[in-house]
Amino acid sequence: MNDNPSVSAPELPLAESADLKEARHARRSRFMKKGIIIALGSGVLYGVYSACLLAATGSGSWIDWYGAGNWYADGVAPALVGGLPFSFLLAILILGALGSGLNDFISSIWMIGKAGVKGKFKDFLRCYKSKPGAVMAVCALIGGPVASTAYLIALTMAGPIATPISALCPAIGAIIGRILFKQKLNFRMVVGILICITATFMIGSTAFSGTEINVHFLIGLLIALISALGWGIEGAVAGFGTSVMDYEISISIRQFTSGVFTLFILTPTLFIIAGHLGLYPSMLIDAFRGPFMAEGASGASFLVLATPLIFFLISGLAAGLSFGFWYKGNSMCGAALGMACNGTFSFWVPFFSFLICGLYLGWGFVNGSLDASTGYVLAPIQWAAAIVMVIGIFLIAVNPLELFKKKKEA
């Protein structure tokens, strides 16, 4: 087909020839395949986003803020800069909001820039003022300040294993869709949801395997459920909101609303509640500092100096692309299949966390060898549970019998 056709619309007969049907089928098939590839890409990019965010908030000044070691490994509450007496709850809320806000705000700059390069900036402003734009902004507040902050807190407290819990969002989305939009929830979907819950228990069981129950780890898992709930609501409601909007504009609205609210309203409010608003500007700057920069050492390479900044830049880009592809994939191959493809992130997050944090940053090593207790080398049961969960997610989204039927028809 030429790219700028100028023929007037003819009166066309109803399609009957085999060639015509084949051309139409090929067009639909190309569209569907593109949608599936985009939705699968959203899962992979989600892994990159999570691993880089974990790396950013585990480097430089963040090491001092969280204290040495991992909370989920040793159960030690963080001591903030200067040893300020923040309560444990406020500390995790402030650090979670700061990390998630920085990520989403940086992400919004990437995404608005991308929309601008493609000539969509004015449409971004126009859509922001529209009804679908307002719906997207509300979704952003549920998915961003609430779910993303909860996710980051959960990652920090429970490690990469928080991810499969948050990957329950399609299951929660199905339940919410049933309640809010009276969407169909059949026997197959219920079985899928039960499989996901079983997998969650399989993952959680590792927390009890030690001689001592780690309270912070368990709290982290509970907080991960909040992120699953938030993203479940976002997935169900944003699907409705984005069915009429360009996905690059949708994601720009989402990240900008979430980033600005989390970073410039929620985070300072938490500092005010803690009684240390004066710390907010300095922590905002220190959040980007690398380890040597924090100590004022000279001669260290830029890469070392700016470790958190570089990881925040990558996580922001990957988050925007991932969420954008999620919306786009859902609109192209249907929300059910789109969410199932995106749900593969329960594989990709531990995978990229292992590569970036476990291997590259060396967090997975104890005394020179990889150690599962670090949380960056997953136990076999956790990998198995992730596979079980993906099966559950697919069962919620797709009827296996229909897949076979389609194959036969093709």
Added chain:
Amino acid sequence: MLPLNFAILKLFEEGEEYDTIDVMEKLQGQYSKFRAFKFNAVQESLMSAEKNGMLDEVRYGMDANENLRVYYKANDYGMDMIKNYIK
């Protein structure tokens, strides 16, 4: 001026049937300078609207230039969305 995607869907408000080429011709005057105003993007927009249950495919065929022409029309749900939601 409406965002491009809104304008595409608003064309279907009166119950008319359009395909990608028709939509481009109808919007050419206002949106020809838009970098995003491309055949493939408009086609994807129509196919996405169909996938999301707003438009129905009503007929298709080849034109004189051997281009596949697929025509869409808003269904009741789509009509309601276009009239009441896109504001």
